[in-house]
Amino acid sequence: MIKDYARLAFVSLRKRRLRSWLTMIGIFIGIASVVSLISLGEGLRQLVVSQFNLLGTDVLTITASGVAFGPPGSGAINPLKESYLSDIERIVGAKTAIGRNIEEIKLEFNGRSDFTYLASVPEEERRKEFERIVQIEIADGRNLKDSDEKKVVLGSNYANADRFGKAVRTGDSIFIKGKPYEVVGILEKKGSFIVDGSVLLNERVVKDVFEVNDSYDIMVVVAKQGYDLGSLKERVENYLRKERDVKKGEEDFSVQSPEQQLKDLNAILFAVQFFLYSIAAISLIVGGIGIANTMYTSVIERTKQIGIMKSIGAQKNDIFTIFLIESGFLGLVGGVLGIFIGLGFAYVAQVAAQSFTGTDLIKMTVPWVLPAGALAFSFVIGSIAGLMPALHAAKLKPVDALNETR
Amino acid sequence: MIKTEMMRYAFEHLRKRKKRSFLTVLSVAIGIAAVTTLISFGMGISDYVNSFSEKMGKDKLIIQARGGAFGAPSLDSNVVLDEGDLEAVEKANGVMEATGVYVFSAEVKYNDQKKYTVGFGSDFKKHPKLLTEAYSLNVAEGQNIDGNDKTKVVLGHNYLIKDKIFSKPVSLRDKIKVNGKEFRVVGFYEAVGNPQDDSQVYFTRDAAEETFEQKSYRFILARSAPGRDTTQIVSSIRKELRDHRDQSSSNEDFFVQTFEQMIATFSLVLDAIVGVVVLVALISVVVAGVNITNTMFAAILERTKEIGVLKAIGSKNIDILIIFVFESGLLSLVGGVFGVLTGYLIGVAAGKAVAAAGYALFKPLFTWGLAAGSLLFAFLVGVLSGLIPAYRASQLKPVDALHYE
Numbered sequence: 001m002i003k004d005y006a007r008l009a010f011v012s013l014r015k016r017r018l019r020s021w022l023t024m025i026g027i028f029i030g031i032a033s034v035v036s037l038i039s040l041g042e043g044l045r046q047l048v049v050s051q052f053n054l055l056g057t058d059v060l061t062i063t064a065s066g067v068a069f070g071p072p073g074s075g076a077i078n079p080l081k082e083s084y085l086s087d088i089e090r091i092v093g094a095k096t097a098i099g100r101n102i103e104e105i106k107l108e109f110n111g112r113s114d115f116t117y118l119a120s121v122p123e124e125e126r127r128k129e130f131e132r133i134v135q136i137e138i139a140d141g142r143n144l145k146d147s148d149e150k151k152v153v154l155g156s157n158y159a160n161a162d163r164f165g166k167a168v169r170t171g172d173s174i175f176i177k178g179k180p181y182e183v184v185g186i187l188e189k190k191g192s193f194i195v196d197g198s199v200l201l202n203e204r205v206v207k208d209v210f211e212v213n214d215s216y217d218i219m220v221v222v223a224k225q226g227y228d229l230g231s232l233k234e235r236v237e238n239y240l241r242k243e244r245d246v247k248k249g250e251e252d253f254s255v256q257s258p259e260q261q262l263k264d265l266n267a268i269l270f271a272v273q274f275f276l277y278s279i280a281a282i283s284l285i286v287g288g289i290g291i292a293n294t295m296y297t298s299v300i301e302r303t304k305q306i307g308i309m310k311s312i313g314a315q316k317n318d319i320f321t322i323f324l325i326e327s328g329f330l331g332l333v334g335g336v337l338g339i340f341i342g343l344g345f346a347y348v349a350q351v352a353a354q355s356f357t358g359t360d361l362i363k364m365t366v367p368w369v370l371p372a373g374a375l376a377f378s379f380v381i382g383s384i385a386g387l388m389p390a391l392h393a394a395k396l397k398p399v400d401a402l403n404e405t406r
Numbered sequence: 407m408i409k410t411e412m413m414r415y416a417f418e419h420l421r422k423r424k425k426r427s428f429l430t431v432l433s434v435a436i437g438i439a440a441v442t443t444l445i446s447f448g449m450g451i452s453d454y455v456n457s458f459s460e461k462m463g464k465d466k467l468i469i470q471a472r473g474g475a476f477g478a479p480s481l482d483s484n485v486v487l488d489e490g491d492l493e494a495v496e497k498a499n500g501v502m503e504a505t506g507v508y509v510f511s512a513e514v515k516y517n518d519q520k521k522y523t524v525g526f527g528s529d530f531k532k533h534p535k536l537l538t539e540a541y542s543l544n545v546a547e548g549q550n551i552d553g554n555d556k557t558k559v560v561l562g563h564n565y566l567i568k569d570k571i572f573s574k575p576v577s578l579r580d581k582i583k584v585n586g587k588e589f590r591v592v593g594f595y596e597a598v599g600n601p602q603d604d605s606q607v608y609f610t611r612d613a614a615e616e617t618f619e620q621k622s623y624r625f626i627l628a629r630s631a632p633g634r635d636t637t638q639i640v641s642s643i644r645k646e647l648r649d650h651r652d653q654s655s656s657n658e659d660f661f662v663q664t665f666e667q668m669i670a671t672f673s674l675v676l677d678a679i680v681g682v683v684v685l686v687a688l689i690s691v692v693v694a695g696v697n698i699t700n701t702m703f704a705a706i707l708e709r710t711k712e713i714g715v716l717k718a719i720g721s722k723n724i725d726i727l728i729i730f731v732f733e734s735g736l737l738s739l740v741g742g743v744f745g746v747l748t749g750y751l752i753g754v755a756a757g758k759a760v761a762a763a764g765y766a767l768f769k770p771l772f773t774w775g776l777a778a779g780s781l782l783f784a785f786l787v788g789v790l791s792g793l794i795p796a797y798r799a800s801q802l803k804p805v806d807a808l809h810y811e
Contacts, residue, residue, distance in 0.1 A: 019700050022696055022699055022700040023700060025696050026696045026700075029689060029693050033689045065513075066511040066513075066522055077512075077513045104485065105485070106472075111656065112656060112657055113657040115472045115659065276686060279440065279444070279683060280686050282436060282437070282440045282690040283437075283689040283690035283693045285690075286437055286693040287693050289430075289432055289433040290693065290700060292429055293433075293701060294704075296425055296426050296429070297426060297704040301708075
């Protein structure tokens with residue numbers, strides 16, 4: 001039965017070939033623009049998220065509140081105290097606590113300067129844990145060790161000539177605050193601007209040179225295996241509230257799990273994406289209206305046919321189904337074309353962007369739900385758009401329909 | 407040329423196919439509404455930015471330390487500008503006046519609530535006009551900052567609004583605590599339009615230097631002497647600062663910009679963003695155009711016989727073409743009218759919503775030009791979309807057309 005309906009719908013679409021095509025074009029333009037925007041937008045979102053190099057899943061990050069225009073911990077009013085570290089390490093479930101200082105510096109080499117951030121690396125037992133969670137690897141030279149004084153490890157960006165007009169190599173001297181430091185190691189490229197642009201110094205040296213007393217810009221708490229991160233977070237917050245003498249709900253610090261950080265970051269990015277997608281989706285609504293319009297025309301043109309079908313026993317249901325299949329089909333075919341054209345367009349945009357920027361950072365991403373969702377969506381739009389016209393056709397009285405003259 | 411009779415004929419048909427005309431009009435209206443709303447916001451923002459540049463005047467320059475990965479230094483930067491740099495700027499040829507601006511983190515306590523914001527401190531005593539002009543600070547309530555009294559502060563506009571910063575609005579002569587020190591509120595500035603500026607706390611230079619022990623400026627603001635070429639002044643400031651900081655032009659750790667430059671850069675980025683968004687919205691107008699073409703094909707098919715009659719009684723090809731092009735243009739124009747109206751309403755509502763969220767800078771700007779442009783655009787889309795179907799109709803042979811069933 002359904003097969004017959006489908007054939008009937010299909011034949012009538014073929015008969016009005018030009019208008020069927022135009023209707024589908026309406027849908028496929030919409031689907032194509034949404035699909036290409038989403039696949040590029042997803043790629044961009046993942047690129048942005050990867051830039052932040054969020055730490056492993058078993059760590060908590062502590063920062064003091066303030067007005068942050070820059071890196072974590074900048075502009076903090078009541079900074080994190082050094083004494084917290086050993087206290088936190090005594091909390092149930094905490095394995096290690098690491099403190100880091102971040103300083104904004106002018107880096108000089110080859111007569112040129114670069115403005116960037118410098119970060120401290122903890123020493124002794126904490127150094128190992130730090131190296132594990134940050135997952136940095138040395139590409140050239142060696143890592144810092146406890147006895148290093150005027151030694152620095154640089155991110156892979158400095159191995160390019162474009163920073164200082166000349167690549168920095170291990171053994172070179174680089175100037176920080178006017179004093180020379182020997183480069184002992186260059187990090188492996190990670191694809192995150194935070195890691196690739198890093199300037200690492202031993203904590204003792206940073207505290208000494210920048211006159212930091214007793215404070216950290218950021219703290220990282222590593223959880224013991226088998227302990228729940230959520231309850232550890234609560235215990236750390238309890239400790240900090242007591243230590244800093246603040247009430248619940250008025251914290252002047254924040255303790256975040258990587259999950260939370262990722263969620264916050266994605267929420268912001270999603271808001272931007274959503275805005276653009278919704279504007280693109282307007283064209284889908286307009287395309288849907290096009291389908292409705294075509295279907296009304298189709299019903300009017302076939303009024304007599306409907307009358308005949310009804311007089312030889314077709315039920316309301318049958319007529320309704322025939323027209324609904326027809327409009328759903330218009331949506332679906334438009335959707336299929338739209339997906340292909342959209343993906344093709346996104347690919348062209350990706351190639352263009354890559355050759356324009358000279359990097360392969362911009363990559364389109366096609367989660368499998370995208371084509372599936374687009375297909376389902378276009379079918380639904382077609383069906384909804386056809387609903388009213390199909391109902392209109394189903395309700396026609398046989399006598400009136402047969403009498404209809406155009 | 408088009409005759410009134412032709413127009414009447416077109417109207418008649420649109421009315422006859424009410425439901426389908428309505429749907430076509432609706433699709434145009436949606437597309438035009440989206441485009442109109444977005445453009446009105448784009449115009450509103452650039453108007454806001456331009457109004458700033460007018461109020462700030464063309465004679466102001468800003469000097470900042472370079473820093474960070476993002477161009478501007480963070481609050482605890484090690485690359486700073488200080489008193490000596492200010493003196494160097496003042497010495498530069500063509501600089502009429504200059505002052506340093508302290509910006510620091512502030513924990514504001516009021517009525518047992520704590521909030522984190524930005525403290526802004528500068529020499530309001532010696533350079534009141536330079537500062538209030540550069541940052542568009544107009545007193546809404548009370549008075550401007552009293553340069554002599556370091557225990558008094560003026561607050562941004564958001565402190566006047568309930569639940570915006572504090573659950574209870576702050577009023578004149580109230581006491582607030584900033585970083586543990588007590589201050590009396592003597593005034594409020596008018597809303598600037600962005601949540602950051604509107605929640606700042608403004609201090610005297612003495613308060614910043616003595617109470618909060620600020621030593622380095624975040625900016626140095628300068629005013630050029632009237633009638634002087636700003637690019638020349640920029641280079642003379644750079645030279646003075648380089649000499650003072652003992653640097654060469656390849657490793658300057660500061661930058662000097664005129665406000666005009668700053669705003670021009672900002673506008674460029676803004677226009678690009680608005681352009682992309684409008685482009686995406688235009689897709690829906692294209693789809694609406696396809697709908698019009700489709701409707702016109704159907705209309706012509708239904709009226710094939712009529713076209714035959716028209717031709718048989720002497721209508722020329724061009725007459726038929728004009729009739730149908732006019733019909734589709736009219737269809738689209740009506741959609742445009744509804745679109746502009748809806749776009750206006752959406753714009754006003756959305757503008758109110760974002761203003762309530764503290765972003766008064768996102769204010770739509772509707773002009774007659776925008777309305778006329780949108781209508782003209784809608785009409786053109788209709789005419790273009792109707793061209794092919796109308797041409798087809800005009801080429802029908804009378805005999806075939808009359809035979810059509």
